Amino acid sequence: MWAQPYRKTTTDLEASGARPLYPMMLEGPQLRWAFIRKVYSIISLQLLLTIAVAAVVVANHQVAVFFATTGAGLALYILLILMPFLVMLPLYYYHQKHPVNYILLAIFTVSLAFAVGLTCS
Numbered sequence: 001m002w003a004q005p006y007r008k009t010t011t012d013l014e015a016s017g018a019r020p021l022y023p024m025m026l027e028g029p030q031l032r033w034a035f036i037r038k039v040y041s042i043i044s045l046q047l048l049l050t051i052a053v054a055a056v057v058v059a060n061h062q063v064a065v066f067f068a069t070t071g072a073g074l075a076l077y078i079l080l081i082l083m084p085f086l087v088m089l090p091l092y093y094y095h096q097k098h099p100v101n102y103i104l105l106a107i108f109t110v111s112l113a114f115a116v117g118l119t120c121s
Contacts, residue, residue, distance in 0.1 A: 046109045051113075053113035054117035057113075057118060057121060058121045061121075064118065080111050080118070083111035084115075087107050091104045
């Protein structure tokens with residue numbers, strides 16, 4: 001086993017057909033790779049949205065002053081901290097409803113991004 005020369009293959013290990021990598025799974029490797037691409041693209045978009053919103057909050061000094069000096073800013077900051085927890089409840093029930101789950105996920109991401117931006121500023 002260790003004496004075999006190293007060679008880089010360009011084919012998919014699962015698609016080779018010699019021995020299935022996951023013998024108990026019924027779906028094909030194309031479906032599995034499509035799911036992995038979808039998950040990583042959603043995570044990447046969430047990270048980019050978090051960076052963009054947090055950068056705007058950190059760059060705009062007036063936003064930090066509003067949240068730090070006014071009572072309404074403090075109340076809004078507390079609401080932004082609690083918003084992800086409040087969004088998780090409907091997200092649990094609508095996780096299979098296509099447009100609603102993405103909207104709730106975007107609200108979850110933006111509220112966390114504001115909290116991150118305010119914490120950084």
